[in-house]
Amino acid sequence: MHVFYATEFVLPLPPGHRFPMDKYRLLRDALARDPAYRLQQALPATAGELALVHTAAYIDAVxxxxxxxxQQREIGFPWSxxxxxxxxxxxxxxxxxxxxALAGQGVAANVAGGTHHAYADRGGGFCVFNDAAVAARLMQAEWGRRGPAARSRPLRVAIIDLDVHQGNGTAAxxxxxxTVFTLSLHGANNYPARKASSDLDVALPDGCGDDAxxxxxxxxxxxxxxxxAPDLAIYLAGADVHEGDRLGRLRLSDDGVEARDRVVLEWLWQRRIPVALTMAGGYGHDIHTTVCVQQRTMAVALGYWRRWQAMAQSPHAA
Incomplete structure (x- = not known):
């Protein structure tokens, strides 16, 4: 299963900064121990690709x-x-x-991403550029170059945002x-204070547990x-819904988060919808708790990737 990372590029954050930057490296290192994951350093998005979503003035300022x-305070990181x-x-x-994922693998992942608080003209909430939005727009552009059949309608993308914080930038x-359906399942009383309107918003109360x-x-x-009826899904599999998260306010157990991932990926699999996963938020009191939650998400994704591969080898066995 293809997994992309950018962990060689670490932000020089000031002492005491609350963002757990090291979680990305820890997750990559954990996945590297399993040869089933094909880890690859990500290429940078070009200015032209970013401009599919973001304003030229904002891209230039970054x-x-x-x-x-x-602007730097709103993002939450000093510029460098x-x-x-x-x-x-x-x-x-x-x-x-x-x-x-679209090219036939069915499932692939980013060990980071999920930067859903970034708007077209500004960042926010530890998000600089909106990766899901740019990916959706670029996949639509590439789809349109496939030929007359593809050009007859746009690629339909569903962004399934299960980070504990509402995806306000993506919604806007x-x-x-x-051509893009935005679904956000999030804490009602959590950041951002002023929510945008997704195509479907489901706001949950503090303390919401597995069953609810x-x-x-x-x-x-x-x-x-x-x-x-999407052709592609981008799934923000936030670990900050976990009961051990210091910013989340929800109370999902380890098994509850895994069940969440299985519900989403099974729904997509039944409809043969390719999916790109991003890890989105995760701010555990113990960083290793966050990484373990994300490892389980990746393990579930790996199982569904294997289903896609089995189907490709023997379509009638799927």
Whole structure:
């Protein structure tokens, strides 16, 4: 299974910064011990690719380091050349995962990504560029170059956002766009204070546990099924829904998060919808708790990738 990373590009954060940057390296290192994962360093998204979603002025400010102090505070990271490079590669990782998934692999992943608080003209909430939005737009552009049959309609993309925080930037980018369906299942009382409107928002109360969460998820997927038929999914598999997360406010157990991932990936598999996974948020009191949750997500994804490979080898056995 193809897994893309940009862990060689670490942001120089000030002492005491609350973002757990090392989780990406720890997850990559854990996956590297299993040869079933094909780990590849992500290529950076180009300025042209970013411009499918982001304004030229914002892209230029990130690249040149001319973000204002207020813009940097909103993002939550101080600007540095590493910030710009890492942001581009984080987008590139999701782009590559989506491309591989669509090309027949069925399932691929980014060990980071899920930067859903980035708007077209600004970042926010530890998000610089919106990787899912850029990947969706670029896959649509590449789809349109496949020939007359593909050009007869746009590639339909579903962004299934199960980070504990609402995907406000993604929702705003695709507002009133019928080619991309945005679904966000999130904590009602969590960041951002002012939510945007996704195509489907499901707001959950503080303390929501496994059973209530899974019931809400099943309902959301049923609604998605009645309203949309995607050709590609981008799944934000946030670990911050876990009971051990210091920013999450929900109470999903280890088994509950795994069940969540199985519900989503089984729903996609039954409809043969390729999926690119991103790990999105995760802020455990113990960083190793977050990494373990993400490892289990990757293990579930690996199982479904194997189903896609078995189907390719013997279509009638699927």
């Amino acid at each position: 690249e040149r380091g001319t973000l204002s102090a207020a 050349p590493h910030l710009a490079e890492r942001a581009r590669r984080s987008v590139g990782a999701t782009v590559q995962a989506a491309r591989v 980018i695709f507002r009133n766009d019928p 969460y899974l019931e809400a998820l099943h309902g959301a997927l049923e609604t998605l099924q009645t309203r949309y």
